[in-house]
Amino acid sequence: MQEADAAADAWFAFVVEARSGRARAGRLTTPHGSVETPAFMPVGTAGVVKAVTRRDLADVGAQIILANTYHLMLRPGDDLVAELGGLHGFSGWPGPFLTDSGGYQVFSLAKLRTLTEEGVGFRSHLDGTRYLLTPERSMAVQANLGADIAMAFDECPPWPAPHEAVDAATARTTRWAHRSLAAHARKDQWLFGIVQGGVHLDLRERSARELIELRFPGHGIGGLSVGEPKPDMLRVLDHLDTILPEEKPRYLMGVGTPQDLLEGVARGIDMFDCVLPTRNARNGQLFTRSGKLSIRNARYRSDPLPPDPECACFTCRTTSRAYLRHLHQSGEITAATLMTIHNLTHYLDSLRHIRETIVLGRFEEYRAAVTQRLAAEGQQP
């Protein structure tokens, strides 16, 4: 462990550069470049962010991409990805990658799961092939994928679940964190632990304290945004903010809406990922400074305005709502590309702007103004 820390120190760093309230502006250094935090990671499930190219990702200002261990181990297989140079060589994305542990997808996508202390047996949702995912196997797959940041293998209980079930899953997550750490060998890859515990503050606190002892260089917060009421999520974040070490990055997994990001940052979160901007783009839902816009709506039929008149992305610079609506209604692939470019820009621009307000010490002021504006427009903050 000491040795791993020393070797990783040559490659990695995380520095909090400014604070405003509990919000933090930081910088994460990885072998493939640095990431300004708070950061949003576009989701590249199968080793590609759906509907865009790496050039589009660079244009929108993405600094780190998330890829899914579960999907890639099934197709094309992590051995093949390793043979072609890991995710970087395979996909051509030159910046940092983070891979999840596969656990969450096994629980949400795979069939015929059998959960034991050893790990999770399941059948592929693609072709029914039988797999066993354990902490050791997850580390081996993530080593093959070669992301800059890997995640410990965890058990994510469903919501709602009784306290004792969440308790058991949380205890197992700690045991699996030990095994993940023992199996993790790549010195050019950081391994983050994952805090579980559902909406129960006692379990969240125990989970966090047990992981902190293991000296992970960063902490994921899992098991949120899985159906629980929003105030429950915010309560958990408030509590964890008082426990997790300030000098290490905190990653709120699978979250969320632009408002969720704002509230997460307000509670000391540094990293986020979510399929919302990319998935909604393919469904014709655009995020704008005035809230959500559904391009299918007939009111946009002849609307010459760009999706968001205040946005400077390629799509907003070149495309009217009327044209986007036509492309979407006609089932044109280009609609998905253009709307993904916009939605990712919206997320990344929001966080860039949030970071500026933190550096200027005016984050809370900004947060209040955004919350007020969205409330005035009838959108849930």
Added chain:
Amino acid sequence: MQEADAAADAWFAFVVEARSGRARAGRLTTPHGSVETPAFMPVGTAGVVKAVTRRDLADVGAQIILANTYHLMLRPGDDLVAELGGLHGFSGWPGPFLTDSGGYQVFSLAKLRTLTEEGVGFRSHLDGTRYLLTPERSMAVQANLGADIAMAFDECPPWPAPHEAVDAATARTTRWAHRSLAAHARKDQWLFGIVQGGVHLDLRERSARELIELRFPGHGIGGLSVGEPKPDMLRVLDHLDTILPEEKPRYLMGVGTPQDLLEGVARGIDMFDCVLPTRNARNGQLFTRSGKLSIRNARYRSDPLPPDPECACFTCRTTSRAYLRHLHQSGEITAATLMTIHNLTHYLDSLRHIRETIVLGRFEEYRAAVTQRLAAEGQQP
């Protein structure tokens, strides 16, 4: 007619700059920029070239885009396109556009067609709405779409068809050419006539001579590549090359493979359009200097080479066959984008290279070398 010619002269020009054998290197000037010929026009059926953005089109060196009158009049409607500034304002593509007349698509896509001297009645393949497309209506729709070049409304008989049926369709095409010309009013839009006549040289010759009398500024050659044997198409092109005026552009409609383009250029053709590069891209078929490559093939599973090692397109600079295969097999939209970028580059690069050999007076040498190489690789020239 004299007046129209004079007004159009301020906007349009076509100059043959070099010849090599019967091949011509020319330059077509339009209100939205100039086009080097021989030119390939990517097909943007619904006002967008499928799976790419206008930035991709600029990157691959596209100089003129074809859009389909039939599709756009049905959805979103040509009135809407006109309201948003015509195809240029609507799509944001700043370069020249050409629209077809709608005739070919009515015959190939629409339902319940009724063909009379007046025009073609049909039901939309989208929602069953009843339409009547006449030469006058086609001109009105194309005026709304506002392409730089419009096409006369023609009757394209199927292949095979008896001589007398093709004769009647050809005669009607001439009568419709008169009506198209009379109805065509935009001074900032060129109108090309369309030569019909199937595989019958006597009918092709009559059609061409009747159109030449009408003094169209350019000539489309329709009704080829509709199923007839390749030698029949080449015979028609050989014959028309001796009849069509040398100083006006010749456009071989809906053709074809890279080899068809080479053979067309060898017979004095200046313009081409075809869905092959874009449609095949979406199906995983790549055009390369060594012939066709099907990315689904298991042999490319771990192939680190780009689609075409001699190609300098974005896709070939950044993407392995193995990654493309993975994206295609996973149903990722990005696969279609990357392969469309490559296939369009292949077509446009081929014509750029062909143009250079014409300017250097070495076209026939080049044509012989390509034909020989493809024959050696077992591909039909």
